[in-house]
Amino acid sequence: MLVPLTREKFEQLIPLIATGPQYKYYWGKFSNFLQRLLISVVIGAIVLLFKVLFRVDFPLVFIIGIIGAFYWFWGPVFQASQRNIKCRRYKYSGFFRGRILDFWITEELIGKQETVNNKGDLVIVENREKRINLEIGDDTGFIAEFQAPLKVAYKAISSGQWAELLVMSNRGDLSTIEEISDIYIPSRDLWVSDYPILRRDFFTEVSSRLDDNEDEDDKPRRRRSEGNRRRKRDDYRY
Template sequence: MIIPLKPGELQRLIPAVASGPQFSFCSGNPQKILQRVLISVIGGVISLLIAQSQFSYRFGSIWLVAGFVLLLYVLWGPILEAGRKNATLRRYPKAALYEARVGDLFTKELVEQRNEQADQRGRLELVENRRTWLSLELEDDDGYLGSVRFPMEKKHKTIRRGMVVRGLVLSERPDFSRIDAMSDAWIPQLKAWVGEYPYLLRPAFEELCLRRLR
């Protein structure tokens, strides 16, 4: 089942500015946070030192502003990243609410990071960090709809074939004859959200489902 959204509904469901869950997601793991902190501190301190030096009497105010902007990179970096992610779905001219079923599901090991480190003999070896991802193949009355994949956690072991899944599909075509993108999804039976990235404002989407899928 696919129900086209009304004008403005997509923008209310996927914000232009990062929501709380989106900010947390884009903040990243401890390594990514440390990288942002280093860029923020080093870039900010250098810019502020240049602003106070005698060589910047003409552009001191510009360097001062740049220093404060870099010092706040830890905050605006995730916001900017989330805004770019949100824009990839907000740009589609057509969006629709779907209700589908889990037709099939399978897991796959994906390499998330590769690092070189020395072994006991001092030789470099490649170390891969792998993570299990779960893919849900979704289908409705018209057949195959699309797939949603995400890092698998313990709570996802209860997902079964036939469970109802709801989310958004996006397309360049008004008849949705081709699905170009899908949002994260809600499994009402488990009261659980799944997806690679939290595009949707979840309370607003659940309220929309109650109004449009009665």
């Protein structure tokens, strides 16, 4: 099932400003914090040196110094918001519900490090990460593939489970899908994701409303022809 969504609902699902989970994602590890802190110190030092050498006391210089000094704090907001903006550039979106056709585990290369062993030789160490791959489709032939870092909670995933996600496109009929969101498995109340792009409370609300509409369609007294069902799909848009 693929149901078009209005632009208003799309922008509610993918907010412009970073949410709490998105901020936490880009906050990263302690090493990421130290890197941002170092950038803050360097910016603050440059601004201070500029003021001392050129004896300027413009309010703008002071403001730049304050903003730079707190980069360690607002950096994750900026990174998450930039990622959200990239998705919000798509003109159209839709709610997709299908079944998990297949899933498998892979090991992906995420980076390399150069180090020196006991003999003084240069050694390249590969950093690899186990990832889960999902293939989701419906009876129309639409198939979406998604990959995310492996977590213990994903042991609950099995083939045949219903899965829901947001699709994004620059075509009004959603015939070409450019991007997909993280995946929600309602039967397990489980999210499969790397970056939490969606406002999850809003997404589950959309899912519940579409379920209510489908329940109405299942009543015998409301049976329709295939053409009427296609028109009903447009009625889901909100």
